[in-house]
Amino acid sequence: MPTARNRKNLNPKLDFIAVMLFSVLVLFGFLNIYSASSGTQPVFQLSMKQVYTKQLIWMAGAFLLIVLVAFSNPNFFEFTGYIFYGITVVLCLAVLFVGRKVSGAQSWFGFGGIGIQPSEFAKFGTALALAKFLGTYGVRFKGWKNIGISLAIFLIPMAIVLKQNDTGSALVFLSFFLVLYREGLPGYFLLGAVWLGILAVLTIVLLAYKLSLITWIVIPLTGIALLLLYLFRKSRFWMGIIVGFVLFSWVFTRLVSFTYKTVLYDYQRDRIEIILGLKKDDKGVGFNLIQSKIAIGAGRWTGRGFLEGTQTKMGFVPEQHTDFIFCTIGEEWGFAGVLLFLAVYLGLLFRLVMLAERQTTNFGRVLGYSVTSILFFHLCINIGMTIGLVPIIGIPLPFVSFGGSSLWAFTLLLFTFLKVDERRLSYA
């Protein structure tokens, strides 16, 4: 007779809602990949030449992963957190030297015809490591040492991925700031980040129009600061804050302007300027964005129908089955389809936050928020870029875009958390 504990392992009770929403996204993703990639082939055929056949194989692999995770001991992930983290970070480093270059980024391992992108798995490793660190008995998100270690855990892999020239994947690591926020990072840090974002955009706009940073940023800022200094003249504390704030803003502006002028490549500058509406370019980078918007717009209320989208099927939209898969959804399923799709996706995120909040361990909660934040960040950037709200940064739409590494990494991420969530039941 198996014990009650053992019976649970043989009979996993993963959160039903989350699993259903996940399944819907993966299957719907496959339909759209099939539509986008079957362009010049008339019939469904199980040939390895077909993109969608590959995706079927990735999906089968993902299913195996799910089974593996479901029948594993959830404590395994907590124990091996640092080890897994170490392995993925080393792989990310290794790929810098022996990896393959794909569209400018040195981020792939090639095995025959199959590519593996370790940076996708590094998110998983980082999530585990951060969860384990903050879940350690007695460690709380306080004190310079703990804060420093928490930051280092995700900023190190981020720096390595940045070195791989894969800006999009590197930016994803910023989503861990959201996790830290939940764990006690003061809210003004996030407000500060928003302020820096505004400042960065303002600086780039001024640079693009060749206007003086002194006239438009320093002088107004100093003016406001002087006024505030007068108002708060009785509080040394606030006066210090104000002076620090102005100095920091100015240094940051200089930093942005330096990065923008000398660090970024021309194509990166172009993308940023086009997205900010500073540059009208229907030919180069802008062509992709225009075609992407036309594709989505062509869907109207109810879409043009499955397999009927000419924009995505005839190759107007770049990378239509990977990063631009949302174009196919928009074109073939229309506004109604998009609404449903967003509802499912955001529903999954809501559900994950609820699951994370019901965790009894810090490890489970931090892992849950890591999963949620990474997915949320991907969703914002990916859809945002296809509809022209953020620069075109090549990152996939989790569960939906074509690609083995990303599908497996996100599946692993999600189901590890769901497995950890299931463990909670056994303590109850």
Next chain:
Amino acid sequence: MNPLSNRRYAFFFMFAFIGVIFVVRIFSLQVLDEGNYKRAVNNALKKITIYPSRGIIYDRHGKLLVYNGPVYDLIVFPGELKGIDTGGLCTLLHMDRREFDKKLEQARIKARTQRRRDNSFNKSATFLPNLPLADYTRIQENLYRYKGFYLEQKTDRLYGNEAAAHLVGYIGEVTEKMLAQDAYYKNGDLAGITGIERGYEKYLRGKKGVRTVLQDRFYTEKGSAEGGRFDSSALAGPDIYCSIDLSLQQFGEQLLQGRIGSIVAIEPSTGEILALINKPDYRPDLLIGPNRNRHFQELITNPGKPLYNRAIRGVYPPGSTFKPVIALIARQEEVLSPATTHGCAGGYHMGSLTVGCHPHFSPTNLAQSLAISCNAYYCQVFRDIIDNPNYGNVRNGWSRLETYLRSFGLGSRLGMDIPGEVSGNIPTLSYLDKRHGNKWRSSTIISLAIGQGEILLTPLQMANVATIIANRGFYYTPHAIHGIGTQMFKPESLRTLHRTMVDTVYFESIIEGMADVMQPGGTAWASAISSIPMCGKTGTSQNPHGEDHSLFIGFAPRINPKIAIAVVVENAGYGATWAAPIATLMMEHYLKGSQAATEAPHLLKKLNVVPETHADSTQQKKP
């Protein structure tokens, strides 16, 4: 509960916030902006051009000059190419692999440019332009095997006649500049480059039609898009009746054969150009077909400049043909009357200055001065005009004279309807200052009196001067068309009368002198055709680079003239020698009709011309 737990609501808020932003944005893209749908549909359409037939060009009597024949462009849709048998296609097109790859790469670039310009997807580019019918048949039979390649029919020119090459002009592939200026054109189109083909391009080209084909994702045609709502049929360009008289044109080309020069004949009552002849010229059929570019290179590098339309681009000092103009202005200014006499002692002498003249009786009156072309007479008349005390000084005098000359259409483009015309030169005050310093006097510029020096006219302007005199004071802008289409339409600008500053009453005394030119004792007496009362003026244009140019202007008949003419024969010496007989034979030919034999065969013989058109009559004379 941990108070940080409340931060979950910040997450919920973020999700909802982003969700709302996305929904609003996507709603505006999908539902509010209807253009995206149209753009997507348009992207997926394949447009196949239907070329109209180009307007045919006839002479003024309806004789065929230029018509159309089919030629074919092999076009390629680079987007559709996939796994075609390149080797087989190379064999079919008679080209090697390297040439094929090069042409395909060029086509890809062109198609990409076009695609980005139109922001659409499936764009074609010309792969091999202007294939003749024979190639078409061969390729068409096998082309179905090569997906992505198509043949498009368009029309190239064929010539019913080799005459009037410069006036008719030629067509060629549109230039980058034309592509940029006019969205009507696409790469590989044929359009007028010179002559009437260019000047009336907007009429002749007609209107292209388009067949829009809906394609599915396999590039298979699925019939007309939206039931043919986007389709339009091609509209043929209207025919043009050009103003030349083909028989006169051919006769003139024969007369000028082997020489360098120009003939321009104008119908005075309308301004229509009856003949426009340049030698050397070229065979127009060299500039059609697949070898047009090679032939063009040969012609453009030919030292004889066969492409040069010297009738409207060449400039010459008018020499003595300018004297009637000076006389007319002097009459209007009332410093000259028909009875005015001036002496001539072998020329005009003034201090150290001498303008030479040939020996003749002296003194002469106005008519006599024209008939024998006395230089001294016109030096005096010229000074009477610009040194007229009424104007105070010579500068004002010259300005007055210049204004008169410009009213004759000199010193600026006449505005002819075919491109390339130049303005010639009538010196302005500042021009003279630059040339002679500020201290010039009438004696400094005395050579202008006899049409030498800085005055330059095109043969077209000379013919227009003859037209003005024939009309007794007015002209219409010379033009190359008789009418467009069946309605014989002619633009308003060509029907506008331009009046000179010399009144009609002053012309008769000058015409009297020009008639005397053709009488015994006149400079062109040897070239006279006795049955037709002609008026004319010989001239010799000083040429610093070699032998002088021989000039003649004239019109006939004297009353109610039907033809005005200017003849320039380069490096041929006195006007009386070569230009005058050519002009009188031309006028006779036009007035008597092409069938009549000339009554001056000695002139033909002198010009060394065997009269082809009169072959019948000479045969009859043989026993």
